[in-house]
Amino acid sequence: MKFPKNPFPKIEVWWLDPQSHSEWTELSNMELEEPALCHTIGFLVHKTKERIVIASDLAYGDHKQVDSYGSVITIPVSIILSSSIKL
Numbered sequence: 001m002k003f004p005k006n007p008f009p010k011i012e013v014w015w016l017d018p019q020s021h022s023e024w025t026e027l028s029n030m031e032l033e034e035p036a037l038c039h040t041i042g043f044l045v046h047k048t049k050e051r052i053v054i055a056s057d058l059a060y061g062d063h064k065q066v067d068s069y070g071s072v073i074t075i076p077v078s079i080i081l082s083s084s085i086k087l
Contacts, residue, residue, distance in 0.1 A: 004060050008043035010086035011054060015040070016079050037081075040073060044085070051076050052083075 016035040046053035057070030 004064055006043070006058065007066065008045050008055075008058070011042065011044040011052070012084050012086060013040045013052070013054065013075060013080055014038070014082040015075055016081060018079075040075070041086075042071070042073075045069060045072075049077065052080070 015038050017038045018035055019033055040054055042054040042056040043058060044052060045055045051074050053072060053074050055069035055072045058066045059068040059070065061067035
């Protein structure tokens with residue numbers, strides 16, 4: 001079987017995810033809280049000045065071009081610590 005060419009670059013991103021909870025807590029506990037460090041690897045399917053969109057899965061419905069995406073995440077550029085395009 002001949003595989004179609006992937007039209008999207010692979011990207012690796014390190015980013016901070018805000019943390020929250022809804023229970024009552026004391027100030028001393030809140031002062032210890034940190035954002036979660038996250039690591040995402042996938043295909044860069046869209047990019048603007050404000051955000052990037054990464055998909056982990058690509059589906060080629062007609063076996064020629066991508067027609068649907070799976071495991072999609074939109075990450076604001078403002079919370080990205082590091083990113084690199086993988087060849």
